[in-house]
Amino acid sequence: MIELKDVSKCFTLHNQGGAVIPVLQGASLNVAAGECVALTGASGVGKSTLMRVIYGNYLTASGQVLVGGLDVAKAEPREILALRRETIGYVSQFLRVVPRVPTLEVVAEPLLAVGCDRQAALDKAAEMLARLNIPERLWSLSPTTFSGGEQQRVNIARGFAHPYPAMLLDEPTASLDPHNRETVLSLIERAKAHGAAIVGIFHDIEARNRICDREIDVSEFTPGMAA
Amino acid sequence: MNPLLQVKGIEKRYGARIGCRDVSFDLYPSEVMGIVGESGSGKSTLLNCMAGHLQPDAGQVIFDTRADGPVDTVTMSEPERRMLSRTDWAFVHQHARDGLRVTISAGGNIGERLMAVGERHYGAIRGRAIDWLGRVEIDETRVDDRPSAFSGGMQQRLQIARNLVTGPRLVFMDEPTGGLDVSVQARLLDLLRGLVREMGLSAVIVTHDLAVVRLLADRLMVMKDGHVVEAGLTDQVLDDPQHAYTQLLVSSVLQV
Numbered sequence: 001m002i003e004l005k006d007v008s009k010c011f012t013l014h015n016q017g018g019a020v021i022p023v024l025q026g027a028s029l030n031v032a033a034g035e036c037v038a039l040t041g042a043s044g045v046g047k048s049t050l051m052r053v054i055y056g057n058y059l060t061a062s063g064q065v066l067v068g069g070l071d072v073a074k075a076e077p078r079e080i081l082a083l084r085r086e087t088i089g090y091v092s093q094f095l096r097v098v099p100r101v102p103t104l105e106v107v108a109e110p111l112l113a114v115g116c117d118r119q120a121a122l123d124k125a126a127e128m129l130a131r132l133n134i135p136e137r138l139w140s141l142s143p144t145t146f147s148g149g150e151q152q153r154v155n156i157a158r159g160f161a162h163p164y165p166a167m168l169l170d171e172p173t174a175s176l177d178p179h180n181r182e183t184v185l186s187l188i189e190r191a192k193a194h195g196a197a198i199v200g201i202f203h204d205i206e207a208r209n210r211i212c213d214r215e216i217d218v219s220e221f222t223p224g225m226a227a
Numbered sequence: 228m229n230p231l232l233q234v235k236g237i238e239k240r241y242g243a244r245i246g247c248r249d250v251s252f253d254l255y256p257s258e259v260m261g262i263v264g265e266s267g268s269g270k271s272t273l274l275n276c277m278a279g280h281l282q283p284d285a286g287q288v289i290f291d292t293r294a295d296g297p298v299d300t301v302t303m304s305e306p307e308r309r310m311l312s313r314t315d316w317a318f319v320h321q322h323a324r325d326g327l328r329v330t331i332s333a334g335g336n337i338g339e340r341l342m343a344v345g346e347r348h349y350g351a352i353r354g355r356a357i358d359w360l361g362r363v364e365i366d367e368t369r370v371d372d373r374p375s376a377f378s379g380g381m382q383q384r385l386q387i388a389r390n391l392v393t394g395p396r397l398v399f400m401d402e403p404t405g406g407l408d409v410s411v412q413a414r415l416l417d418l419l420r421g422l423v424r425e426m427g428l429s430a431v432i433v434t435h436d437l438a439v440v441r442l443l444a445d446r447l448m449v450m451k452d453g454h455v456v457e458a459g460l461t462d463q464v465l466d467d468p469q470h471a472y473t474q475l476l477v478s479s480v481l482q483v
Contacts, residue, residue: 014471015478056460058467077446077460078255098420098442099413112424 001197002031007063027221036198041218051168055090056080088166091159095151104139110162128157169200237286245453246272259430261444269453270433278399279308313343317390321402323382334370359388380411398430449473
């Protein structure tokens, strides 16, 4: 479902003397449907960069990034937009929303984007928020004023509302209490059982051991650090 | 799916100076394209060339019309272009007063565009004007007030209502949130996003505000000295800018 072939990525900083910083080299991986793979390695090794490359948020210098058969590295913007609507979901560590939009709408948006009936989308969003223990009195408010943990849970509710066949999870259990952590882990397990291919960053080792089928050490793809 | 708008090799000169040059892109239905760049970069010139307010010196602006399919609007006759700008196109000016008639009522401003496309029934026109005032969050008791008695944010929302009442397929916007308070901006952005999705609108938005494009635009073009220096998915251009100028632009945004 998600396949990387010899991907490299570097940043050129034009405003700092044109410094070229290579971050990934020879990155290859293959994640099948129903499989969950953890990216590991020390901070700064390029785990998030790799996820952003898969999502099309970062350009690649060379190689192929195949998601559901589409080469993200060469795709047109509208093809990537369609891919993000239908196929690949990304739960980042940060919630970015339009100010003033109620939480319920924020969560329902990915469903509305795939053409889901409005009432059905709102019902599903309500179900997700309830599962993640966001009090109902907050649903009509914008999440911009919520606490960090609440924002994180809104982000997860939004990310899991639509059953994407491919998912990228950036520390989904960070800053969650044990109860909510359990809920999130069960959501991930359910997505896996439904056949989602998942790539994630989990600093929570217990969660990683429970959810992930294998680990990929990203430092193998770090230029100049390969063993 | 056919592109709704195909821009090919647009060039506009002001004497020896370049307004914009060699600009080409395709816009598909329901896509929102942002154009950013500092003042003088040619973004407004480009927008005005596309919308038929300026005659480009070279290039084509091909619009997929309902009746005849793709037609070059640059070489179209003036009446045809005017009809297009009253029906399938809309233009939201930075200064609401440029897009409104300040001497007639708010309802009249909305109704005028309906009358221009042949609506004649007074009750129907007034009904739709009131409906649209509601959609842009203006109280219906203000329907008979003149826009000159409105605040800046209300005038901007009225301008949007006037433009969208005829159900256009393509909206050109020139700094739609420029000069407004941040709280009013947020409200307007929210409104625009909702309308874009509900109506399946395509839009081209010119702005110098990167936060606005991040929230509204799917795709982004960065202009400098009349040229497009970079284009791509909005989040990709903002998070992984390739061109030196885009990097400067992105790194210059003040953090709140």
